[in-house]
Amino acid sequence: MDKIIRIGTRSSELALWQANTVAEQLGHFGHETEIVKIDSLGDVVLDKPLYELGITGVFTKNLDIALLNGKIDIAVHSFKDVPTKLPTGIVQTAVLKRGDFNDVLVIKEDENFFANDSAIIATGSLRRKAQWLYRYPHHKITGLRGNVNTRLKKLEDNDWDGAIFAAAGLKRLKLLPEKEKHIKLDWMIPAPAQGAVMIAALENREDLIEICKEINDEQTATCVKIERDFLRVLEGGCTAPIGALAMIWDEEIKFKGVLFSPDGKNKMEFSKEVPINNASDLGEYGANYILERGGKKLMREVQDIEKSTLVYSTKSLSHQQTSILNSKIGVASSDFITIRNNRLKPVIVKKPIENAVFTSQNAVEALLNNFSPMELNFENIYCVGRRTKRLIEKKIGKVSQVENDAEKLANYLVDNLDTKNVTFFCGNKRRDALPETLTNNEIEVNEVICYQTQLTPKVIEEKYKGILFYSPSGIESYLKENTNNEIVAFCIGETTATEAKKHFKNVETSKLSTVESVLESVNKFFEENK
Template sequence: MSTPHIRIGTRSSQLALWQARWVAAELERLGAQVEIIEITTQGDRQQSGPIVELGLQGVFTKEIQAAVLRSEVDLAVHSLKDLPTETVWGLTLAAVPERENCCDAIVSASGEKLAALASGAIVGTGSLRRQAQLRAMRPDINVRGIRGNVDTRLSKLTTGEYDAIILASAGLNRLGLAEKVSEELAPPRMLPAPGQGTLGIECRLADELLLKFVAQIQHPDTRASTDAERSMLALLHAGCSAPVGAWGRIENGKLRLDGLVASLDGTQILRAAASGSLDDPLQLGRTVAEELLAQGAQQLIDAARNS
């Protein structure tokens, strides 16, 4: 594939476009001609109410995947944490570039760290995983849902609707907003979402030449780490409807995975961890998931789903 013309499908948010342009630049560096095509998803159209109320998984990915399958675009650039673990027939996760910061970050109105927030402070996050872990750390604060893109959420902080909000460090870094961070809630203090801080590039399974070309921007350590995280999530069958965190990384030449399942109120936190070979990340994910299930994770997941 000498000089391919590649059409990238992406959401139209500022962050999604940054991610697509980053991938485009990497592919252009390898000799491709790249066009970016914006696609509106269900999650973009419905900006009110919790994500879990929108229904099935994939509210930020399904329309883009459909465009790839219809050959309207050649590949999709996703935030990997938004991509369901269940593979869509005809598509494959072709490449996972190097991970950005996987941490969550607190952005407060006056720069306070989490411990310094006043009792009763209103903290906004749309993530059940973040909500549960925040409540476990600070049961005296008022954790509320929040929707919208990064700018929308920051504006709600500025207007005083919230005293603090929780965002992904990676998104803030990519948008040049790192100075907004009051404190990083780095793991193991707060475990991130599976795939957080990582991009997932999805292509048609039959497009062998494109798959080979795109594979050049794969980062093997990131792929192994996130494959383990997503394998854990897949076995738990939790999706976005339950507080589940995962943290995969390379330590001393081994692949290490920490997993977490929590109750929505944060009063129950189940944890498991294991190390394994970089050559079999899927088994490592299953091992950690099985330990969490043995501790009673299914009951917490069912309770969260039915709440």
């Protein structure tokens, strides 16, 4: 294959380590590669809605969409974070030789705390929490979020005795502390596929599939398939404390799978050794063994605990995002809107544009789907939202002014523009506040509709106590099939909240315009209204 292979990855330090490792291994076989960082949804120009394609979470969603849109050739994932069912049209092509699959406890001071009556251990993993409490029921578990560096810093800054990490991540980033400061938790069963790196590609790219096979580690692929089969059968749409580990010794597979209650008080375990050539259904067999011997009841308990309070998100959430929520809050999610980019005529950017205005990341991404950054000659750029600003400055150029909402930006432009005209890059469902304010103040607005917002409403059951909105269009989509205005509306910012207040009695607005901030507002609300 003469073409350069574009390797898609997120831009975190650990993700880039994985992508560069893949590039290095492919290079060993003479293949030329380049790394493509994918951190936004990009160009969502798909034949079907995301949920019909099986793209139901966003932890790997950005890379899935980039694959389907042809922006990358292969996607590199931490395998433990990949859903057990891949989206339609995407296949697993290779699994690299597995790294260290163990969990480790990084110690704050020393091991003496084990002799105390209590201790505080930090982890954001339900699986790690349950296994630790099963072994040390007198200890307290506190939540821990963020990337590896952030979590290590939090351990340093807080009065905790230790924090649990994946050994592979610490080793790959060369952050594993000296021996006196960490303990290998070889008694803790890891997450299915922990320590493994997976490569995905489109199923119709037979050329890439064959190339990736060159770096596939058969033993690792065999083991993690068994572990993920165990997870798939047990999980059933519910997040539970599940661990699984398969290893090959002397032509035999040794497998152990565990299911815990979230509080660590109950444990169910399956272990078996079989010849390699007789292990294809070992994971499924182990999961069904547990389900038939009390596992179904334990899973119901997990679901009851998770769903003592229910909320619904009008945007698909990743596992990492849902883990932000309090363990007593269960969440369902799906996309209530989809975005399709328009084809724009070259004449739009043929001449320099003095004042370019953006009120969403979608407009920026749609514009870049039509033109390269070199074709865009903007003298001044104005936008709404910090994330939109970051995207513009990363892809196009410096932003002259950013505001939190469209109304504030409009007022700024009225007060500060010297030349009374702007080019407004927007979608078909843009709000009227900005263009009306500008027009009323004799500023000419040239609207360029870059993308189409399509509503994909769904009927929401009355059992949900809150619904999460991320745009006025999401509210519009919800109201097409639902009339419950007693439900609490959690909104991503003032613009969305202003629209929500027209239809809902109770509206909560996040402090920041991020999904994570919306989820934090959910936690705070239900904590204060127990």
